[in-house]
Each structure stands twice: as C-alpha cells, then as structure tokens.
Amino acid sequence: MGYKELEDEDLTFMEKVQNNWNGFRKFMWNPEDRTVMGRGKKSWAKIGLFYFVLYSLLAGFWAVMLTIFLQTVSYDSPKWTAYVSTPALHSIIIPNDQLRLTWQPSDEDSVKRITKPLNKLYEDLEKIDDTDLVDCTNLPVGSIDDGQRFCKFSVEMLGECNNPPYFGWDTLKPCIFIRLNRVFGWTPENYETLEDVPDRIKNVYMDNNIAVNCFPRRESDSANSNVNFTMPFPNAGIPFGFFPYVLGAYQMDQRDRLFQPVVAVQISLNRIEEINIECQAYTGNITPRQGLFDTDQESRTRFYLDPRE
Known part of the structure; x- marks a missing residue:
C-alpha cells in the first residue's frame, strides 16, 4: 500500500472534497503555467484554427451540394412522375x-x-x-x-x-x-x-x-x-x-x-x-x-x- 493511499485514507470526507475542488480549479486555470484546461495560448490557437478550417470546409461542401441539388428540383412539378402512372x-x-x-x-x-x-x-x-x-x-x-x-x-x-x-x-x-x-x-x-x-x-x-x-x-x-x-x-x-x-x-x-x-x-x-x-x-x-x-x-x-x- 503506497504513501498516497495511506495519506488519502487519513483524510476526512470534507478534506477529500476540498482537495478535489482545488485540483479542478487548477485544471481550469493554472496561474503558475498560465494554462486553461491544460493548454497554453499557442496550443489553444492551433486547435482553434484547426477546427475553424475543418468546419468551414464542411459547411462549404454542404452549401455546394445543396446548391447543386436545388438546381435539379422544379417548383412546378415533381422530379419523378413514373412511380405511379395511373390513379388508384x-x-x-x-x-x-x-x-x-x-x-x-x-x-x-x-x-x-x-x-x-x-x-x-x-x-x-x-x-x-x-x-x-x-x-x-x-x-x-x-x-x-x-x-x-x-x-x-x-x-x-x-x-x-x-x-x-x-x-x-x-x-x-x-x-x-x-x-x-x-x-x-x-x-x-x-x-x-x-x-x-x-x-x-x-x-x-x-x-x-x-x-x-x-x-x-x-x-x-x-x-x-x-x-x-x-x-x-x-x-x-x-x-x-x-x-x-x-x-x-x-x-x-x-x-x-x-x-x-x-x-x-x-x-x-x-x-x-x-x-x-x-x-x-x-x-x-x-x-x-x-x-x-x-x-x-x-x-x-x-x-x-x-x-x-
């Protein structure tokens, strides 16, 4: 049994809660390393640019496909009329x-x-x-x-x-x-x-x-x-x-x-x-x-x- 486990067992419930809260706060904002959720400014800039480019390309692809599809659709008549040829x-x-x-x-x-x-x-x-x-x-x-x-x-x-x-x-x-x-x-x-x-x-x-x-x-x-x-x-x-x-x-x-x-x-x-x-x-x-x-x-x-x- 390690020292950490012995140390945790000696803590009260409220002390464990306090430790976990302090760890969470440090994860969200670490004033020593000046990081947010473990990432610095450069890291956040890189990942932000990556997802911006990714979703911009996806949105552009979707817009192009929708535009092409709408060119094939007529508001005057159905595109396909051969499924049922006579009324029932x-x-x-x-x-x-x-x-x-x-x-x-x-x-x-x-x-x-x-x-x-x-x-x-x-x-x-x-x-x-x-x-x-x-x-x-x-x-x-x-x-x-x-x-x-x-x-x-x-x-x-x-x-x-x-x-x-x-x-x-x-x-x-x-x-x-x-x-x-x-x-x-x-x-x-x-x-x-x-x-x-x-x-x-x-x-x-x-x-x-x-x-x-x-x-x-x-x-x-x-x-x-x-x-x-x-x-x-x-x-x-x-x-x-x-x-x-x-x-x-x-x-x-x-x-x-x-x-x-x-x-x-x-x-x-x-x-x-x-x-x-x-x-x-x-x-x-x-x-x-x-x-x-x-x-x-x-x-x-x-x-x-x-x-x-």
Whole structure:
C-alpha cells in the first residue's frame, strides 16, 4: 500500500472534497503555467484554427451540394412522375390497412365511427371559398401548361347519398364514397369506340367522364339478390374537367381550395349478412402503364361490408 493511499485514507470526507475542488480549479486555470484546461495560448490557437478550417470546409461542401441539388428540383412539378402512372381508386371510409368494415346499424356510436370521415369531407368542402372556382362539370380535360384548374363541387351532385350525418349507415342502405388518388399530370381519355366500352358500364358511360361501377365480387351474392346497387352519384362519374392535377410546390398555399371529386354509391342490403364488394373506375387510359409502383390491376378497390345485429 503506497504513501498516497495511506495519506488519502487519513483524510476526512470534507478534506477529500476540498482537495478535489482545488485540483479542478487548477485544471481550469493554472496561474503558475498560465494554462486553461491544460493548454497554453499557442496550443489553444492551433486547435482553434484547426477546427475553424475543418468546419468551414464542411459547411462549404454542404452549401455546394445543396446548391447543386436545388438546381435539379422544379417548383412546378415533381422530379419523378413514373412511380405511379395511373390513379388508384379508394374508399374514403375504408382504412388503408383494413378490408373489412364492421358496424351495427342500430348502434349510434358504431355509425358515428363509420361516418366520421364523411362528415369531415363535408366540413372541408364548406370551408372552401368558391368565389373564383370554376364549374368543371361540362369542361374538357385541362392542359398541364394551363396550370391547376380549381373546380366547384356541389354535394347536390351526390343525389340520395347527400344525406348527412349518417349517410344511410344507420340502416341497411349505406353510401360508399370513393375517389381517385392524385397523380401529377395524368389526364383521362375517352374510349376510342363504343365497342371498347365495357359491358358493365355501357348504360351509364358518357364521354368526358370517368365512369365508376360497384358490384358484388362473389357470384353467390348476385345470385341470391342479397344486395342492390344504385346508379353512382353523379351518374356519369367524375368529369374530365377536374383533371389534370398539376399543383406545383409554389402553389401549396392554394391546396385548401382544391377539392378532389368523389362518387357515391348507395348499397342496399336485404339482410344482415357479410358481402364482398368491388368498385372500379373506367376510362380509355386508366389501365396501368408500367409505373414503378403500379400493380397489374386496373383502378379498383375491394372491401367487405359486415353489418351486425
């Protein structure tokens, strides 16, 4: 056992604290050597100059890289538009991670849970100042060069499904609200001939509109007449005049004025029973065009309605 250890053991607690404090003070400022934290003036000057040069070079490199990157970015349109080539169809009330929608028509809380997104849709629509909005119902498809077209959308177009706050979900006649996702620059096209129009929509198809149709996926549901579908509202579907979506980054402050059109379909269930439903959008060029994240399916959405007593 060394002398230092014997000496420390003979010290009281407060004496040890005092020794440590004196050592710390001397480390911070040594008046004998005139050093701060063990370094003199020259040493601090050298290390200060080193880090100044190092971080100046790093900041300059970062600034150059950022400048080069910003030269490749356009505020008018996304740099990459080939990831998804055509819009997908989705239901407003069906969560992305869920295919089965279970509710109890006689339970008010269950109905409110289902219809909350639909009531929010109405609230968002009411907030839009329609002073300068355009009636796009009968307009042809727009042009990317013309900029974003801001269109009016009236809930009166939703026919029997314009029925807040429950939209038929408190009965066995719920309304499904569906819309197309936004794909920058995509413009719909008409079918080249009437023979190209699918049989499923021939009775509702109109030029310059994206037709929407819902139907039971299982033959058994069709055979036993468990379900009936109304015509979509609006009947012709989504007018071409709402397209294309070309809102640039410099216009993000105007996004609140842009409303994505919706189509509503009322589904009449004849009894409490699960049903598998598919809705699909139809137009001349809505089939996938090999975008990076395109699927091999046309624009459609599928879900189960599962009412409970």
